[in-house]
Structures are given as C-alpha cells and as structure tokens.
Amino acid sequence: MSELNLVLLGPPGAGKGTQADRLQGDFRLPYYATGDILRQAVAEGTDLGKEAEPIMKAGDLVPDELIIGIIQERLNTEEAQDGFLLDGFPRTVAQAEALEEALDELGRSLTAVLLIEAPDDEIVRRLSGRRQCKNGHIYHVEFNKPKHEGVCDIDGLKLIQRDDDKPETVKKRLATYHEKTAPLVDYYDDRGFLKRFDGCRSPTEVHDHIRATLATLRLEEQI
Ligand SMILES: [Zn+2]
Numbered sequence: 001m002s003e004l005n006l007v008l009l010g011p012p013g014a015g016k017g018t019q020a021d022r023l024q025g026d027f028r029l030p031y032y033a034t035g036d037i038l039r040q041a042v043a044e045g046t047d048l049g050k051e052a053e054p055i056m057k058a059g060d061l062v063p064d065e066l067i068i069g070i071i072q073e074r075l076n077t078e079e080a081q082d083g084f085l086l087d088g089f090p091r092t093v094a095q096a097e098a099l100e101e102a103l104d105e106l107g108r109s110l111t112a113v114l115l116i117e118a119p120d121d122e123i124v125r126r127l128s129g130r131r132q133c134k135n136g137h138i139y140h141v142e143f144n145k146p147k148h149e150g151v152c153d154i155d156g157l158k159l160i161q162r163d164d165d166k167p168e169t170v171k172k173r174l175a176t177y178h179e180k181t182a183p184l185v186d187y188y189d190d191r192g193f194l195k196r197f198d199g200c201r202s203p204t205e206v207h208d209h210i211r212a213t214l215a216t217l218r219l220e221e222q223i
Contacts, residue, residue: 052066
C-alpha cells in the first residue's frame with residue numbers, strides 16, 4: 001500500500017477538525033496536532049521533549065528545529081509508517097521547507113496538502129453563533145438551537161458566547177490566519193501538493209470529495 005502523508009490546512013471554523021476525525025477513521029492514520037505532540041514528547045521525557053519543556057513552561061515559542069525534530073521522531077514510528085495527518089504545522093514557508101527536508105531524510109515525501117476553505121463571512125457566522133454552558137455543552141443559535149433560548153438542554157445552565165467566538169475576535173483571528181497562511185498555500189500550490197475543498201458544503205460532501213481525491217492520487221501513483 002502506498003503512503004498517505006498528509007498536511008491539513010484551513011481557517012478555524014471551516015471544518016478541519018471534523019474532517020480530521022473522519023480521515024483517521026477511514027485510513028487509520030495517526031493524527032498529529034503540533035501542540036499535542038509537543039506536550040506528549042515532554043510527558044514521555046524524550047531528549048527533545050526535555051529540551052522543549054523549559055521553553056514551553058516559560059511560555060516561549062518552541063523553535064522550528066525543535067518542533068521539526070519532534071515531528072520527525074513521530075513520523076519515524078511504527079504507527080506512522082503508512083502515513084499521517086499533520087495539523088498545525090507547517091505554518092510558514094520556512095517550516096514547510098524544514099518539513100520537506102525532514103521527510104526527505106526519512107526517504108519519504110508528502111502525498112498532499114488538504115486545504116479546507118470557507119469565506120470569512122461564513123466562518124464568522126458559524127463561530128459567532130456558538131453558545132456554550134460552563135460544562136462545555138455547545139449549541140448554535142442557527143444550526144443547533146437549545147430547546148429554550150439561552151439555556152442548556154442538559155443541565156439548565158446559562159449559555160454564553162466565549163470571547164474567542166465574538167465576531168470581532170473571529171475577524172482578527174481570520175486576518176492573522178490569511179496573512180500567515182497565504183504564502184504557504186502558494187508554496188504548496190506551486191509544488192502541486194495543494195488540494196482545495198469547499199468547507200461551505202456539508203461535512204459528508206467534503207468528506208466524500210477528500211476520499212475521492214485521495215483515491216485518485218493513489219491510482220495516479222500506481223500508473
Ligand atoms: Zn450544559
């Protein structure tokens with residue numbers, strides 16, 4: 001079987017998390033969110049984890065070389081031999097180049113970069129409509145209304161809007177995302193890795209489209 005070495009890209013609220021869950025189920029690929037694997041390396045006390053620990057404790061940014069080293073350790077494990085889903089890295093062109101080198105050293109290369117996109121106004125509508133109670137039960141004022149407005153169905157607690165979901169905050173997060181990600185999208189597009197998916201479609205339609213795209217890529221590989 002050929003490998004599926006995948007990077008996931010997309011703004012918050014475009015449905016990346018849902019698709020990551022489904023892809024893991026379809027292909028049994030390990031899912032590596034950068035923050036998680038950094039914390040895991042620290043918890044396991046690997047050499048690189050020990051290096052990262054004081055930096056993370058101080059709240060500083062972990063340098064690229066260290067992150068890439070930790071990712072490389074993960075990609076070289078048994079569980080990632082048939083492929084992986086990488087989320088949250090790379091975020092810059094320099095990181096993308098470092099990832100390419102790291103894979104090269106392992107005799108591997110990327111299969112595709114999956115970009116799940118949605119227009120900003122759609123994302124603002126999705127995220128700013130979210131409401132949740134203190135127990136973390138999540139609703140949406142349009143798509144998933146509670147039985148009684150402003151009250152959690154499960155525990156009767158008041159539903160509030162997180163600061164992160166306020167329209168102004170969402171717009172700022174999106175502006176940062178576009179500024180940082182646009183060069184990365186171009187970089188992968190130029191190299192023929194980029195596959196775009198319309199996050200405005202239903203999760204099932206997006207999922208079907210991704211599966212069809214990956215199936216085609218595998219067929220092309222065999223020719
Ligand atoms: Zn609740």
